[in-house]
Amino acid sequence: MKVIYTDKQAEFQFLDEMNRRAGEVNFSVSESVLGILKDVSMKGDKAVREYGEKFDGACPASFEISKDEMKKAYDAADERFRNALIHAKENITRYHEQQVQKGYELKKENGVILGQIIRGLNRVGIYVPGGTAAYPSTVLMNAIPAKIAGVEEIIMVTPPLVEKDDTGNLTCRANPDILAAACLAGVDRVFLSGGAQAVAALTYGTESFPRVDKIVGPGNIYVATAKKLLFGQVDIDMIAGPSEILILADETANPRYLAADLMSQAEHDPLSSAVLLTRSEAIAKNTLNEIELQLKGLDRKDVIRQSLENCSAIMVCSGMEEMLELADLIAPEHLELMVKDPMDYVNKIKNAGSVFCGDYSPEPLGDYLAGTNHVLPTSGTARFSSPLGVYSFVKKMSYTCYTRDALAQDKDDIITIAEKEGLGAHANSVKVRFE
Template sequence: MRTVVLGPGERLKPAQLTRKGVLPADVVSAARDIVATVRTEGDAALSRYARDLDGVELESLRLPDEALAHALDAVEPAFAAALERAAAQIRAFHERELTQSWFTTRPDGTLLGVKVTPVAAAGIYVPGGRAQYPSTVLMNAIPAKVAGVERVVMVTPPQRDAAPGEPPVSPYTLAAAHLAGVDEVYLVGGAQAVAALAYGTETVPRVDVITGPGNAYVAAAKQIVSGDVGIDMVAGPSEVCVLADATAEPAVVAADLMAQAEHDPLAACYLVTCDAAFAGEVQAAIDILVRQSPRAAITQESLAGESMVIVAADLDAALDAVNTIAPEHLELHCADALGLVGRIRNAGAIFVGAWSSEPLGDYVAGPNHTLPTGGTALFSSPLSVENFQKKSSVVCYTPAGLMADAPATQRLAEAEGLWAHALSVGLRRRQLEQGSAALAPEALAAADLTRIAWPGDGADAIAAGAEV
């Protein structure tokens, strides 16, 4: 891990971070071609990509419902028990995020409010191929179901080495899908899966929202279809930042950094401390631990290429560095860890204290592990129930409410030169003041409509209306 030492009064600069930030142009171009092909050719394109890219000849793009219904029977009891514990705690956490429709009335009887409605269908992308990610299934499908989504669709790449007669999907992933309430499973991966969810094919009906992590092609496809369909985020490589003082255990901090590094050679790990000697102890611990890691090559590549140690002159500079990094995961290994939470502005998830291992959050703690990466914690939030809900404003005026707000509305419309906006309100005022006969064609033909639209109400009339 490369080391950056900040002198007294010096602050970490965003340019000192090694983030790539933007998806490679060739990846975006390839994803765009795939999306366009799926929109044009539908199922034929999906089957061809499964054969050419995944190495699987599919009889059907949709997994039989019976395979999903009996998925828990195919896994060992200990895994099923772990899955059930995780699912229960994830569901309990997300149930607390639920927001209800609400309404309020003003003294004049005008009713205002918000109507909360779940989307009708959500698609979750689960990486697959030779890997298995049951935790990703739980973290995406459960908040969707808690939100009230009727149809939750899972797409995942088919496995080429499935046993004869067995579904070409990891049994662990399938068990998680059953437990989380997934309704349909399609054996499609990559950018082509995102395109199928966004636009639909003969077999895969379109959805309203797409969530879930994937490789760069999946991220690029989500970026391309965003706007035609809702997405959670364009996720990049995994990240962790550990803020630690001399009270922390170097071997534990080393293991926590390695827990992110083993994800991906592009995963980024940051150690922020005010103690250079402690940083050296962590580096030495990594050298010992990595020797026995079955993912040593990936871990070492990540730590050498995408990771760094920041030695700050004082705690203020260290906290400033953390907020500049805006990490996906932040661990606070400090004597007063809880007392520092209020000073953290930018982090996807904050793990407080020595016992709060980040992998607990990956699997069973309850909060969602789909988090903003690449510094987007500056403005983004974890996946939540709200990603699967939409809100509609509700506006219901009474005659008294109309008369109270009409003068201000018409004056603002006049300032913007929007005549029909003002007329829409002015005609209602005329109806209330003079009766419906005043809106008859012959009456309107003889009326000064501009005077009705822009009656020249003064500040006194506007203030009087506001008091009603």
């Protein structure tokens, strides 16, 4: 792991490398994804099936998993796990219910009524990856806010687990943990399909797949590219990059916790980023030692080592001011304040997805249980985007009702601007009402 000692130039070079990871366009992936999208838009289920067989090795006879199967998976889940999910659901619900927003209506003295109505989206699709990145917690984090927003129907798609049965035939089934979480979170329908073809099926609708209004959830580069290309025909959440943690630590921080928390993000992916800013050389050294000590006991030590080498660093800074400045430049997904009186600094952080304060708020607490959302802006996009929330699943509509007198008062100004903009028919629509 790289250690940078109060060296502005090295700091900025590191930041520059980090920033380059964001949202680049991959033209060759775009081209192959575009082919898949076209096929699905023209051939529907048939194309979804063909690509499923090609990429997953097999495709189920019927894409949809019954409600019964979801319930069975939930009932069959290990009780400890089920209770943990129930606890998580309670906390996520309580935090997100605060985000429910109502419309408003302005009634003016002259009889004019203006207003805004806020409604849940009609139908939302949640993409849940298969393989090692199949996270039941992500199902909760996506579905619960959608449910609270009043979304009428939540559709989940997830690639099949393909296995050989006793006779050597390939069979397809859903990950049971994902199904259990979907059942608890109130997902309405589940389809066994993944990749760009599943995203296309949800966008266009096919014989089997209903068309949705928004697609959320993480996925590989093909899924992400499909979402990006289809944005406009369907709404999407952000394109998620590798996970990140940034820790700001003063002399009071415990290097054992710092090491553990850095590695908790580093284990996601060899491209994950874990950065520690501190003004104490001792903290830097002791954290490095602690990483080596704890690493031995961790299953994903190879991934952790890679991401600590690739995109991670410890930077020894001149003081808190410099640390806050760097934090805003990095705009991390997760930020831990391991300092004395951490709550005093929350308001000073401008750009971050989620902030964790003090010794007893390790970042994985937010991944699972605290109640805040774990779908957060990555790759510096916290500059302009927000955690997933109830607000991600609503749409707004404005309305206007004028009286004759009110329009008479405003008509000259409307005509003046319309004519200045060269839009005579706009002016005419007001004029005809007073001729």
